[in-house]
Amino acid sequence: MIQNHSSSMKAFFLIFAICLSSSFSFSQLDPQFFGSYVNEDLTNGFLIYTMDEVASDCFLVEFELYQGLETISSETGYGHCDGPNGHMEIQLESKGGAKLEVGFSVDEDGFNMLTVFNADGTTSNYFSLPADEELYADESEEFVFVRDDGAELILYDEDGNVGFTLFGVISDGCDANEIEGIMIPLDEELTSFEYVAGGCKIEFQVSNDKINVIETSCKIGTAKCSPISGLYILEQ
Secondary structure, three states, X not given: OOOOOHHHHHHHHHHHHHHHHHOOOOOOOOHHHOEEEEOOOOOEEEEEEOOOOOOOOOEEEEEEEEEOOEEEEEEEEEEEXXXXXXXXXXXXXXXXXXXXXXXXXXXXXXXXXXXXXXXXXXXXXXXXXXXXXXXXXXOOOEEEEEOOOOOEEEXXXXXOEEEEXXXXXXXXXXXXXXXXXXXXXXXXXXOEEEEEEOOEEXXXXXXXXXXXXXXXXXXXXXXXXXXXXXXXXXXX
């Protein structure tokens, strides 16, 4: 059901990207949109990347001019997430305070797009390079949820699917308490998922920055291992 539905996977991870930034006092750009963007003529583009700390400037920018696919000049700047008309702003340091009104989106082919809203009412579109898509799908991007006793639920991209690994608590008589698999969505809102393998069934109930795990008939580890059911909180 989730196979070949990368847009569902992205929407699912977007939920947690929002949760990650919700505890900060400033809006933040979804990490999905970090990367390089070029115009259709391949004459100029933007590099969008994260800041080391949360501030009113919520991302860093480099504007580059190209000639024959080679960078011939580069300007640095800052991005502000709270801009006019519900958009964001980019301010390049060499532009004497001039600001670009911009927005980020995903096009119908699943590629990230940066749109510049020009003063004359027109728009200029910049498209992500294929490498950005590979970076987004990198399994190093994980979301960690922790139960109050130390058990962990880790979510990640698994070839366009939502993969998970559940680590139960290790204790005397229990040295292997782990299960991994693919989460299958049960609704369009992506609030309920399940994993089924043989007689083992695990339900994942998603709510904001929490996931309630309900395990049924899963033989994980030994009889002395603690159950994996419980409430897991997104690690900040």
